[in-house]
Each structure stands twice: as structure tokens, then as C-alpha cells.
Amino acid sequence: MGNLQLVLAISLFTPLITGLAVLLFNNRKNMRDICGPIGGIITFGSAIAIAMAIIDGQTISINLWQIVPGIGLSFNVTALGALFGIVASGLWILASIYSVGYMRGSKAKNQTRFNFYYAVAIHAAMAISYSGNLLMLFIFYEVLTFSTYPLVTHGQTKDAKDAGRLYMGILVATSLLLFLPALLWVWIISGTLDFTKGGIIPFDFSPSLLPFLLAMFAFGIGKAALMPIHRWLPAAMVAPTPVSALLHAVAVVKAGVFSFLTIVVYIFGIDFLLESGAAVWLVWLTAFTILTSSIIAITKDDLKARLAYSTISQLSYILLGAALATQAAIEGAALHIIMHATAKITLFFCAGAIYVNAHIKKISELDGLGPKMPLVFIAFFVASLSIIGIPPLGGSWSKFMLMVGSVDAGIPIMLLVLGISSLLNIYYLLEPCTRAFFKPSLKEIHVDNHILTIFPPVITAILSLLLFFAVDWVRLLTTLMVIP
Amino acid sequence: MLILNNIPALLVAIPLLASAVVSVLPSARIAWGVAFVTTLCCLYMAFELTEIVSASLTLSYAFGGWEPPWGIAFVVDGANVHLVLLVAFISVIATVYALTTLKHEIAVEDLPKAYAVWLLTIASLFGLSMTGDAFNLFVFLEISALSSITLIALGAGQDRRALLAAYNYLIIGAIGATFYVIGVGYLYAATGTLNLLDIIERLNEIGTNQAAVTGLAFMLAGIMVKAGVFPVHIWLPAAYSFAPSAVSSLLSAIATKVAIYYLARLLFGIFIDTTHLIDLFLLFVLMPVSVIAIFYGTIAAIYQIDIKRLFALSSIAQIGYITFAFSINTHSGISAGFIHLINHALIKGALFMAVGIFAIGIGQRATMNSLRGVGRQMPITFTGFVIAGLALIGVPLTAGFISKLYLFKAIFETGNGIYVAVIAVSSALSVLYLWKIFEVMWLQEPLQPLKIEKEPVLACVSLWLLVFTIIIFGIYSAGVSSYGMNAANALIGVR
Numbered sequence: 001m002g003n004l005q006l007v008l009a010i011s012l013f014t015p016l017i018t019g020l021a022v023l024l025f026n027n028r029k030n031m032r033d034i035c036g037p038i039g040g041i042i043t044f045g046s047a048i049a050i051a052m053a054i055i056d057g058q059t060i061s062i063n064l065w066q067i068v069p070g071i072g073l074s075f076n077v078t079a080l081g082a083l084f085g086i087v088a089s090g091l092w093i094l095a096s097i098y099s100v101g102y103m104r105g106s107k108a109k110n111q112t113r114f115n116f117y118y119a120v121a122i123h124a125a126m127a128i129s130y131s132g133n134l135l136m137l138f139i140f141y142e143v144l145t146f147s148t149y150p151l152v153t154h155g156q157t158k159d160a161k162d163a164g165r166l167y168m169g170i171l172v173a174t175s176l177l178l179f180l181p182a183l184l185w186v187w188i189i190s191g192t193l194d195f196t197k198g199g200i201i202p203f204d205f206s207p208s209l210l211p212f213l214l215a216m217f218a219f220g221i222g223k224a225a226l227m228p229i230h231r232w233l234p235a236a237m238v239a240p241t242p243v244s245a246l247l248h249a250v251a252v253v254k255a256g257v258f259s260f261l262t263i264v265v266y267i268f269g270i271d272f273l274l275e276s277g278a279a280v281w282l283v284w285l286t287a288f289t290i291l292t293s294s295i296i297a298i299t300k301d302d303l304k305a306r307l308a309y310s311t312i313s314q315l316s317y318i319l320l321g322a323a324l325a326t327q328a329a330i331e332g333a334a335l336h337i338i339m340h341a342t343a344k345i346t347l348f349f350c351a352g353a354i355y356v357n358a359h360i361k362k363i364s365e366l367d368g369l370g371p372k373m374p375l376v377f378i379a380f381f382v383a384s385l386s387i388i389g390i391p392p393l394g395g396s397w398s399k400f401m402l403m404v405g406s407v408d409a410g411i412p413i414m415l416l417v418l419g420i421s422s423l424l425n426i427y428y429l430l431e432p433c434t435r436a437f438f439k440p441s442l443k444e445i446h447v448d449n450h451i452l453t454i455f456p457p458v459i460t461a462i463l464s465l466l467l468f469f470a471v472d473w474v475r476l477l478t479t480l481m482v483i484p
Numbered sequence: 485m486l487i488l489n490n491i492p493a494l495l496v497a498i499p500l501l502a503s504a505v506v507s508v509l510p511s512a513r514i515a516w517g518v519a520f521v522t523t524l525c526c527l528y529m530a531f532e533l534t535e536i537v538s539a540s541l542t543l544s545y546a547f548g549g550w551e552p553p554w555g556i557a558f559v560v561d562g563a564n565v566h567l568v569l570l571v572a573f574i575s576v577i578a579t580v581y582a583l584t585t586l587k588h589e590i591a592v593e594d595l596p597k598a599y600a601v602w603l604l605t606i607a608s609l610f611g612l613s614m615t616g617d618a619f620n621l622f623v624f625l626e627i628s629a630l631s632s633i634t635l636i637a638l639g640a641g642q643d644r645r646a647l648l649a650a651y652n653y654l655i656i657g658a659i660g661a662t663f664y665v666i667g668v669g670y671l672y673a674a675t676g677t678l679n680l681l682d683i684i685e686r687l688n689e690i691g692t693n694q695a696a697v698t699g700l701a702f703m704l705a706g707i708m709v710k711a712g713v714f715p716v717h718i719w720l721p722a723a724y725s726f727a728p729s730a731v732s733s734l735l736s737a738i739a740t741k742v743a744i745y746y747l748a749r750l751l752f753g754i755f756i757d758t759t760h761l762i763d764l765f766l767l768f769v770l771m772p773v774s775v776i777a778i779f780y781g782t783i784a785a786i787y788q789i790d791i792k793r794l795f796a797l798s799s800i801a802q803i804g805y806i807t808f809a810f811s812i813n814t815h816s817g818i819s820a821g822f823i824h825l826i827n828h829a830l831i832k833g834a835l836f837m838a839v840g841i842f843a844i845g846i847g848q849r850a851t852m853n854s855l856r857g858v859g860r861q862m863p864i865t866f867t868g869f870v871i872a873g874l875a876l877i878g879v880p881l882t883a884g885f886i887s888k889l890y891l892f893k894a895i896f897e898t899g900n901g902i903y904v905a906v907i908a909v910s911s912a913l914s915v916l917y918l919w920k921i922f923e924v925m926w927l928q929e930p931l932q933p934l935k936i937e938k939e940p941v942l943a944c945v946s947l948w949l950l951v952f953t954i955i956i957f958g959i960y961s962a963g964v965s966s967y968g969m970n971a972a973n974a975l976i977g978v979r
Contacts, residue, residue, distance in 0.1 A: 065959075065960060066962075067880075067881075067886075067958070067959055067960070067961055068886065068889060068961050068965065073959060135880055138880060139879075139880045139881060142879065142880075153927075168919070172912075172915055172919075173912050173915075176877075176908065176911060176912040176915065177908050177909065177912050178908075180888075180908070181892065181904050181907075181908045184888075184889060184892040184893070184896075185892075185896065185904075187889075188892070188893050188896045188897075189896075
């Protein structure tokens, strides 16, 4: 086993070992809660090392044996996978610190069980990012669904159980009805499922069936929350905020769009998809999703629900990039994974901090809260700007690349869609901040000060800013995806 | 060498003799010991048999030196060699399982006799899977029916409804056997022989013949009753749900499978199909019936409260998958059917074993209500149960996925995508009932405080042996898939 394979194994299994350590330290709270950050740092370090090696042009893979001819038990790091691995593991460090503050601050029960499944979910996310073929990706996609179910239903109230049922129902049903058959279809027509740059679908595959196959993937990957299969995402917001933050803003939904982007780049091949025109319908559906969910977000007064619909809208940016299938658009989609993850986790961190420290969930009750929690609201503001796409924040790059991509693809009307979406973003994301800072408070609100819930969003907000300047480094990875 | 040369005969004779010995033994423990050693011997011989057959492709064994077509012949080839191995393997594991479970369900003084009948069932299943003689098959069919009816009726100590279930099986099974023997009579009238290989040759000479067609139709109908094919499955749910749990796992795993194997042999091995009657039968009878079976079994299982009955109904659906694969009528369809035959035997055996352990643990029948919260109290069994359940759905890394994969492949090759939807929808539906059980067992609180007995070690060992096999076949499928290929090769020729 070479050094790089060892690093890969470390990054895959550290989260799992962390989960077991959490179980082991069930009775010693401080030991238990330090496991997450330590595991996060180790995983993140190895994810960085893997990305460096990929940029160097090395291949990192672990191949065990073949399950059936053409499908092996294998991990093989793609450029996109290396990027997603960094996102998931890096944000896990902060999220695990934050969840200690949040869970202790809100005096939640069953914290050990919570931390265990949290770590298992990260394991699944890491395994998704480093999967060597579509079947491995599918397996860990399901592991991610099942390991997040106890997290969504953590409150064990009736609401939580109903939401959990909807969550499982949509995600499992779509994956078994569409994703799995689509995957087998690909295996049957191409004899393999390995991720290969340029795609594996044979060029003589019937052009009339290609949009159909693409649709099976687009709707089968329910985690990407493309309308009309987005309902599980707002429902899952009953979960504690650290779950919404890491999983339903980062790991789970990003695993969804990551899977789809991987399929477009490494299964279909972008040139093949672009020439066939099989994804044009998807461009329009994503445009519809972007605008509709933004409009729904405006109507939501619950802060987490508003963020959830904003997430649906932003996920479709990434799907849009995949569907446009030009080089710039694909790069924009990949960049948007990291940019949106950083910004959206900040917003959720802030929402959770507001809830734990001031016990407020509704936007209409935020009036005058700004001066009492300045750091939280400044972080919220910065992250909002990043999502809107204003320089010098990370989100501006990905939006810019997507715009270039839509012009390249000959669908310039998408510029208009993206523009309108930005306007809507301004409206619904800046409202909480303006209320908090410029409206007088109506009643006296007692504000706690759980420090562990406050500094993670500040750090991620700073990260959003830094990513604007570090984009060249990220692009070392994303260009590897698209340059033949 | 004496043993190696006579393995096919010994596989039937040894359990048959042991059965006679066991029936007069005074102690249940000694009876079990003899039964266990017997099944171990059979497993060893089955392994030897696979080596012999892999070298010589087809082994024909003539009883008493009377060469076929005059004497009775056992034929072992690619289509049934691994079936024999499966029967031997499941027998060993189910016998181990029986030691710690059967004593909870049957009066102690009945145990030696129960093991005697147990061995008789196993002997008849070996006979059914190897015989190359149409009438000899009828004899084994009757032995197997009567002995398994006795075993099912033994469940009456737990629940009197077992008697009714056994009686139903007796009547319906007898009708099936009658159909079969009438068919044999017609075929004998047409060809003058009972040896299957000889029948094929004679039919080749005389061409299509009305009597032979009629005979085949009767034989098929009879065998379909035994195989639990919809809509003549009606004896099956009650029989499996009221039998003692060791019996349920033995019968559900291998008894129907042997009949299904023989069904395939009749469908693909016998007729040189000049009038495409078999093709028509497959397309217009077996395929729609299988699709209905898949949905009927799955949907009925969703609404079922009693867990054993639930899995018996799911067996109807799973048998539907196998016959559906056969009805595709291609090389890959037949091999997909045989692959699922093996995998489903392992999966369903494991599920019935786990349910049996739960029932013993809580001291009553396993239902959606009585199992609340039991998963947390019996984690070892529950984990095995979950893995077997996932395999039933067809989740990757389990044997069930391999079945689904080859089934999909066979369907895609026909170019008829609508059946992909059938399989996909039905496996998504099967998630519903399994998820319901998992949720009840893991997340819900028991209605009253549970007094759980400790998980019986040997029963857990046998469950986990099956579970490990399921996982191994799920991550390394070369063995099972080559069996599927060989079976199809043996039946319809090499492609």
C-alpha cells in the first residue's frame, strides 16, 4: 500500500473511527465532544494532501476486487471528488465545534447518539467523494440517507417523525426507482461504471433515449432537490440546526449535486452531453426551480425554512451548470459547491446561534437584535453577500463562471434568470439583517452567550471572503475536470 | 472410491437410513447429534460432487447397475449440482438452528421423531434435485410432501392453526401430485419411457405429439403447485407461518427451490419446441402470472401484521421474480433465475431464522405489536435480520443486489423497458414493509416491559453463517453467477 493510498484510507475511515470513539466515551462528555474536532482536523488534513497529489497529476486509488465484471469495490479520487472531500471535511471541523455549543446550549438529549450518526454521515460523504465508480457512490449515497434519518428525527416528536418519514420516503424511493435502474442501465450498455474523464457511455447510444437516462439520474438523485422532488429538504429542517447546517446545507445536498455533476462529467462526458443536446430540458427545469424556490423563500417567515428554500434554489445553480455542460459552466458548478457550502453553512450557523442564544426562530421577531449579537449578524450579512454574488466574496466567482457558461452554451437568457435570482436573493437574505440592525426592538429579549455557537459562523464568513482571493487554487482542481 | 463413485445414491440413502435410526432413539440430544452428523456428511459429499461434475460436466448415475433407460438414473449437471450443494448447506445450518429452537416449539418426547421426519425431508429434497426419472420424481415428491406436512403440523404445539395449514397443504399438494402423475402417464403413453433424457430423444424421433403436449401441461401444473407459483401458491403462506421456525427456514429456503429447478428443467430441457407451445406458455401465462405474483406478494406483505406470514407472502413475490426471469426465455434470463434461486434461498432462510429467534425471545408469536423495541434487546439477531432484509430489497453489497443486477440485465437485453419498472417499483414497495418492521423493532417502545430471554447462541451462529454467505455472495459474485451461466448452458445450450 503506497503512502497516498494510506492517506486515502485515513480520510475515509477517520470519521468512522471518530464515531466509534464517541460511543466509547459515552459517559465522559468532554472526551466525547472533543472527538469530532480532532477527527475533523485529521480528515481535513488528509483531504488536503489528496487534493495536492491530484493537482500534481498523481492518481490515488484503492482497488479491491470485482463484485461483478466491470464493477469493482474501488475508491479512485477524481478532481471533483478531491474538491468535495475538502469541503465536507473542512466544514466538519467547524460544525462539530458548533454542534457541541448548540447541543449543550439547547440541553438536547441523546447527544452521544447524535454525535455518532453525525460522524457516520461524514464518513458516507467522504466515501461518496472518493468513490471509484457509480455503484460505490450509490452505496454510500444510501448510507448517507440512512445515517441522517436518526438525526432528522432526533427530537422524537410527532413532527420530527413525520418529517423523517417524508425524508426517507422521497430519498429512498427516488434512488431505488430511478437512480439504481439508471445505474444498471449504464452498466449494461457500457460494461463498466468506473468514473472516466470523457464519459463511458458509448457514442452509438440512442440519442432519443439519452435525455431519458439523464432524467432518471436528475430525478433519481433526490438529494439534489430538483423540483418537484424538493419537499424533503424543508421538511428535514425539524432537525437540530447543526444537522441542517452541515448536512442539509453541505454534506447531504452537496452529495446530491456532487453525484449529478460527477455523472455528467465522468459518466456522460461533457462534450458528448453538449453535442447531443440531451440536457436542454434540464436547463429550463433548473431555471424554473431557481426562480420558484426563491419566490417561495420570500414568503417564509421561519428563518430555517427560508434558508431551506434558498438552498433548493442554489442547488439548482449547480445543476444548471451541469446541464449547460460547457467548460465554464461545469467549472462554475464545481466552484459553486464550495462557495455556496461555505456561505450557507454560515447562514445556518447564525440561525442556530440566534435560536440557542435568543430563542427566536421567526424573521419578524428579529427586530433590534443586531446590536446584541453583532458578530452573528455581521457574519450573516457577509455570507448573504456571498450567496447574492457580490465581490469580493467567493460566491461572485461561481456565479460569474455560470454566466459565462450559459453564454457559451448559446442560452444567454439564463443571464436574465441568474440576474433575477440575485435580486430575489437580495430581498430575502438581507431582510433579517436590516430588521436586526435598523428596526427598534419591540420587547426586551434576553440573550445568552454560548461562545461555541458564535465563533464558527464568524470563521466561515471569513472563509467566504478568503475564497474570493484563493479561487485560483480551487481552480487548479476544477480545470482538471474539464480540460481533456 | 466406493463413496466417491456412489455419491448421488448416498446423498439420498444416508439421510434415509439415518432417519430410520433416529426415529427409535430415546434421547432428543442423541437424535439431533445423528441428524447433524448426517447432514455434515451430506455437505461433504455435495462438495465432492461439485468437483466431480465440474470435471466431467454431466454425471449420470445408474441405480443397481441397471443402465437407463431401463433402470432409474440420477443426473447431475450444471443445472443442479449447486442446487444439491445448496440443499446440503441449508440442511446443515438449519439443523444447527433446530437444536436450540425446536425444543421451545415441540414437546420434548416428540423431538426424536421430529428429527426423523426432518431427515426424511432432506433425503427427499436431495432425491428431487438429482433424479432423472419422471416417475421417480413423483415418488420423492410424495415423500417430501408427506414429511414436510408432518413437520408443519408439529407447529400445532404453538398454534393449533398449524393443523389446518398442514391439512390444506396435504389436499392441495395431493392435487398437484395427481396432476403431475397424470402428466407422467400421458408422456409414458406417448414415448414408452420414463427417463427424462430418453424422453427427449424419443420426442425428437416422433416429433410433436398431442399426448406428449398434454402430459407436459399436466406435469407443469403439478410442479407449479409445489413450487408455490401464483395463483396455486395458496397452501404456502399458512404452511410457512405456522410451522416451527426451524421448519419454516428449511422449507422456505430449499423445498420450493427444488420444485422451481424442476420446473425450469421441464420448461427448457424436455421439448424440442416445434410448435412454440413453451414460448407461448412463457409469454402469455408465466410472465403475466409472475408479474401479478410479484405485486400481490409484495402488497399483501405490506398490510400483514404477523411477521412470519409477511415473509411467507414475500416469498410468493420472490418466487415470482424467479419465474419471471425464466419467462424472459433467454440465456441470461434463465441464468438470472437460477442466481436468484440460490440467493433467495439464503436470504429467506436467514429471515425466518431471525424471526424464530425473536419469537423465542419474547415467548410469543412475532407480530408488529409484540416485536416493539425488541431490536434493541436482541442486537445480534437484529443486525443479522437487517442485513438479510436489505438483501431482500436488493441493496448493493448483498446477494440480493446481484440477483437484481442480472435480472435487470436480462430484461434490458430484451429491450422491453416496461419490466424494468415492474422490478424497480416492486423492490421499492418491499422497502415499505421492511422499513416498517425495522422501525417497530428499533424505534418504538414496547407496549409492556419486555422479558427477553438471552439470544440462543447456536441459533445466532446459524443465522450469521447465512448472513455472512449473503454478504460474501454480494461482494464476490463470480461463483453464483457462473452457476447461473452453467445452469442455462446445461438447459438450453452454450451461448
